[in-house]
Amino acid sequence: MLTVITERGAQEVQAESDVDALWMAPADVERLLGWTLKPEGLCRGPICVPLSGADAKRYVRADALDIAGLWRRMGKPLRCTHAADVWIFGEGARERTLALESLEAPDFTLPDLSGEPHSLVDYRGRKVLLATWASW
Amino acid sequence: MDSRADAARPWIEAARPDYPVLIDRTHLVAELYNMVNVPQAVWIDEEGRIVRPTENAGAFEGFRAMDRASRKMPDEVAAKVAKAKSTYVAAVRDWVEKGSASVHVFDPAKARAQVPRMDDAIAAAHASFRFGQYLLQSGRAAEAQAFLDEARRLHPESWNIWRQLAEPNETGLAAGPEFWARVDALGERHYYAPVDMQGMPSEAPPSRRG
Numbered sequence: 001m002l003t004v005i006t007e008r009g010a011q012e013v014q015a016e017s018d019v020d021a022l023w024m025a026p027a028d029v030e031r032l033l034g035w036t037l038k039p040e041g042l043c044r045g046p047i048c049v050p051l052s053g054a055d056a057k058r059y060v061r062a063d064a065l066d067i068a069g070l071w072r073r074m075g076k077p078l079r080c081t082h083a084a085d086v087w088i089f090g091e092g093a094r095e096r097t098l099a100l101e102s103l104e105a106p107d108f109t110l111p112d113l114s115g116e117p118h119s120l121v122d123y124r125g126r127k128v129l130l131a132t133w134a135s136w
Numbered sequence: 137m138d139s140r141a142d143a144a145r146p147w148i149e150a151a152r153p154d155y156p157v158l159i160d161r162t163h164l165v166a167e168l169y170n171m172v173n174v175p176q177a178v179w180i181d182e183e184g185r186i187v188r189p190t191e192n193a194g195a196f197e198g199f200r201a202m203d204r205a206s207r208k209m210p211d212e213v214a215a216k217v218a219k220a221k222s223t224y225v226a227a228v229r230d231w232v233e234k235g236s237a238s239v240h241v242f243d244p245a246k247a248r249a250q251v252p253r254m255d256d257a258i259a260a261a262h263a264s265f266r267f268g269q270y271l272l273q274s275g276r277a278a279e280a281q282a283f284l285d286e287a288r289r290l291h292p293e294s295w296n297i298w299r300q301l302a303e304p305n306e307t308g309l310a311a312g313p314e315f316w317a318r319v320d321a322l323g324e325r326h327y328y329a330p331v332d333m334q335g336m337p338s339e340a341p342p343s344r345r346g
Contacts, residue, residue: 005266088266093259105186110159128180
């Protein structure tokens with residue numbers, strides 16, 4: 001089992017790491033990362049990254065995708081430990097900027113001091129002043 | 137934004153706020169909203185639309201004119217700090233009362249133009265920082281260090297990343313000699329970016345007095 005970190009936290013998943021590759025079942029890729037394997041390519045919402053010819057051969061197997069290779073090819077940040085047991089799949093700069101420029105406030109879920117989770121989307125219908133502070 | 141909830145706890149308990157205070161141990165909000173410092177804020181309307189993107193929440197960098205031994209600020213500088221804060225708070229109240237009719241609400245074109253643009257190095261820095269924090273908080277400090285160092289190197293304009301990782305001084309603040317050296321190195325550049333807001337004092341950074 002490996003640990004995959006996304007914006008929604010850390011999750012365990014069955015996947016096979018092999019040097020720079022990380023082979024993961026398409027269903028897990030969809031569940032953890034929101035990207036779906038379709039005949040036209042790897043898709044999320046209206047965006048599809050075509051996977052044909054050499055790309056299909058390199059990144060797609062019968063039962064798994066090399067999601068690490070694909071993530072790098074999409075230009076998104078990816079990090080893993082030396083033992084390849086923990087991975088983070090980050091978002092690209094362009095996607096972050098486009099998300100903010102859409103003016104739809106990016107959602108997140110974080111705990112309060114007692115551990116109770118709060119999501120920004122729960123506050124729809126009210127104005128939100130999202131203010132940050134720190135102890136340091 | 138605190139990698140340890142216990143570091144934030146005394147502040148929250150002393151303030152006894154009637155609004156939710158969330159603990160962001162990996163600075164996810166800074167990553168999503170491209171923040172570089174505290175206090176920064178975003179105004180979000182009832183439909184979840186951003187009407188003022190990430191900006192300095194009314195802080196004026198008066199601390200730069202502080203006498204570093206006595207920690208005293210000249211009166212005229214302290215007055216500017218107070219004015220910036222009260223101007224920002226009054227603007228928030230105006231928005232709460234008037235909604236989209238408030239003069240402080242940006243129209244969509246202006247709001248889009250005010251979004252701080254992220255580049256590849258910043259996006260990579262946030263991934264490294266969040267990964268390093270995860271490893272650190274999982275008891276894997278030795279492995280975490282390289283990722284945290286990388287984050288700091290890739291995004292030198294983020295005071296959030298730098299100060300979170302810096303050694304605290306005797307008062308628990310990341311305000312030791314290295315912090316002051318970095319502040320001095322700013323020269324004419326701002327520590328808190330000026331706020332585009334009616335009535336807000338916008339001036340060159342104050343210079344060091346002591």
